[in-house]
Amino acid sequence: MSDVNTDYQIVAFCCQYCAYAAADLAGGLRLQYPPNVKIIQIPCTGKMDVLYALQAFEAGADAVMVAGCMPGDCHFLEGNLNAMRRVERVKDLLRQIGLEAERIKMFHISSSMASQFVSATEEMLRTVEKLGPNPLRMNGKASRKETHVRRVS
Amino acid sequence: MADQSASNGYLSGSNLERVLKSGNFAVTAELGPPQSADAKVIRKKAALLRGYCDAVNITDNQTAIVRMSSIGAGAILVSEGLEPVIQMTCRDRNRLAIQSDILGAYALGMRNILCLTGDHQTFGNHPQAKNVFDIDSVQLIQIVKNLRDEHVFQCGDPLKGLEPRFFIGAAESPFAHPIEFRPYRLRKKIKAGANFIQTQLVFDIPAFECFMEKVRALGLHQQAYILAGVGPLKSPAMARYMKESVPGILIPQELIERLEEAGRPWAGKSKDELTKEEKKARSEAWKRTGIEICIELIQKILKIEGVAGVHIMAIEWEEAVEPIVKGAGLYPRPVIEPLAA
């Protein structure tokens, strides 16, 4: 494997039923995937909100992966289809903001596809290496900035 | 022209009214004003139409493209000795401007008015304009009628002094949708006060016969004079465009094929391969056929019971009116003297 820049941070939202299981299986099979990937388990990619991705980027993530079931196989029927639309929306927002749309990508990985999970993470890492770190990061380190959301009833 | 009260039996005394009332078929033609302030254009077109029709419609910012006003051009026509039918849409004027223009147009010698809704301004060259549509065409007819017969403005104020005595026209599109409602909409316009009707272009005789049957069943042909819209096609492309893109126009396939047949001697070559002379000759062939078709349609239409005349729309081709009128046997136009008061 080529030198991995351990400073890059990729956030991977993985659905519990498919992609997370695949990641788990990859671990069990001792398949190596880049240590830059931080996995966040969600019940379904349908839980993915546009805001989650924006918060990840604002906090300094260099890329965001959204990994869900194969179309037609979603445990909650259409969650992954909704996620695909939201990922497209995030791409539009990234372009507006001035970041590259390729920094977010949706993958469809079923629970037994451990090696596909690994290649997905490697693909995202290659993308980040090509694009460079998230320009929003300060001093080369990811900054944690609170997003200010206050609700008033 | 009589401009006293209608004790001689005429509503307006206009030439169009006199021709229709005498029982003759009427012929009206159309003149498109220029997108400029040049009166010479009006005079030139007037010269092409003089003697071949009983009155000349002047469009009012047709397809929402700014042109010299219908009333302005109408005044020039009056000075040329022709009789205008001014067209007025509801798109660009509110009820004040409308009534004001009606008074002015009459004072300038105009005697016929065609009351229209008007194409939406998105079609034209000023799509960002605010449209008016304070009133619609049915209400406009009522307003013109009440000014003439009740001597009253739309607000109810009495009109003191000389009232505008217009011969009131309305348009109908026999094949627009909902198609079964069109005769009833026509009835509504006649009830509102329309004296004559000019229809959208007719190419499909059986379909028009069907419409006229319903019109006769409602007795409308006896309450208003119905002039069928006709027009010469210039090319197969024009025919296809009108058939596909203009609401309410039905063109039978055999007419399009006849036009294509006329262009057959040049059919072997593509557009770019044709010389300028060849293109001109082909265009002339199409136009000749277009005029022939128009003459045939007029002859068939005038045989339909309830039809009182034709309205010839030769769009930007006023030269075609002479051969059409002559070819259909409608020349010379009758000269009807007004009855003494």
Place this chain on the structure above:
Amino acid sequence: MIIAEQKPFEEVKSLVGEAQKILVVGCGTCVTVCFAGGAREAAILAASLRMASKLDGDPKDVTDVTVQRQCEWEYLDTIAEQVNEADLILSLGCGIGVQAIAEHFPKAWVVPGLNTSFLGLPVEQGVWVERCAACGDCILGLTAGICPIARCSKSLLNGPCGGSQDGHCEVNEDIPCAWQLIYDRLKSLDKLELLSEIRPPKNWRTSRDGGPRKIVRPDLRLCEEE
């Protein structure tokens, strides 16, 4: 309800201009339902402005807050402190909300983040259509519940015009011809005779043409202290 859309991001950025401390205010009523200016949209816009301004080399302090409705003074009172602390208020309310904030906080500079478009409803998720022109003189009882003022492109009262074809308006195939709809429904309800009546010219005084409108209900006004 009121339907609005977000302004293009570039336009919002230019409205924000040089301001450094920005409060994005969302609204929890109409613009939430049309996904233009609710709490989520306010948070997304605030995050977008923070990130974009940082990339532009001039990081701005953008926070967001959402009130139940911007068009009532009592709800605006709850954000008074945040409004006073900001350089610029970016309201994601409809035009009414933007003006309410400006009127309630006269020292604040308020800019709109939305273009308020029309009164309408979602015919299906993600599709909103205009239904009411707020003309002040409702005639829906005569037209089988279909409004010709709002839904006919020419606001005809004695329609249809000659441009109606295949049930759609001459302006655009996406616009159903209101008069075709009215005709069809009156026919199905056996009330076509309503169409033979000539409707007189509309009294536009009750609509915006008569000037900005006001309604007062004396029975609801709070009593003045003696």
